Amino acid sequence: MRNTANKDAQSFRQLYELTSPKLFGFVLRILIKHEWAEEALQESFVSIWNNAANYQSSLAAPMTWMTTIVRNKAFDILRRHNSALDIDGTTIDQEITENMESAAHTPPESLQLTQGAHELARCFKGLEGLQRQSIVLAYYHDFSHSEIAGQLQLPIGTVKTWIRRGLERLRLCLSKPEQA
Known part of the structure; x- marks a missing residue:
């Protein structure tokens, strides 16, 4: 890190080669979309190059600093793309296909998973955008309430309320049969 702070391009290349696979996996988990994850990783390494002199080893390990x-950058991209984590029909359809073709499930299990995914997608569509995004960040990406509040730039109480009310709406929707 010290050599990168001194603008040593070879050291920076080594840093990139050693850390980029792990950081890419991390950002892909947040953003889901491969292109966005690549964009976030590229912007992150530009920022790492430009700010390496500001790194303080007494505050965090290098990997912790870079992960932050x-x-x-991932959150910036989410804001820029105005909410990226919606569950859309394409994602659900891919999950359904993978479940149906998976050898890990018996045919009845695959059918039950497929029906559940369709019901969940239908109910998710009934939630408001930020409410849906809060739930996805919490339950699909394991973000804490405070992390979600920071990501959405909202008070933590608002995020907790949205998640609680959204889960209640999902529960009610899933308990009702689909209406044509």
């Missing part, structure tokens, strides 16, 4: 930069 990557995480923040």
Whole structure:
């Protein structure tokens, strides 16, 4: 890190080669979309190059510092693309197909998973955008309430309320049969 702070391109290349696979996996988990994850990783390494002199080893390990930069860039990209984590029909259809073709499930299990995915997608569509995004961040990406509040730039109480009310709406929707 010290050599990168001194603008040593070879050291920066080594840093990139050693850390980029792990950081890419991390950012892909947040953003889901491969192109967005690549964009976030590229912007992150530009930021790492430009800010390496500001790194303080007494505050965090190098990987922790870089992970924080990557995480923040991912959130910037989410804001820029105006909410990326919606569950859309394409994602659900891919999951259904994978479940049906999976040898890990018996045919009845695959059918039950497929029906559940369709019902969940239908109910998710009934939630408001930020409410849906809050739930996805919490349950699909394991974000804490405070992380979600920071990501959406909202008070933590608002995020907790949205998640609680959204889960209640999902529960009610899933308990009702689909209406044509």
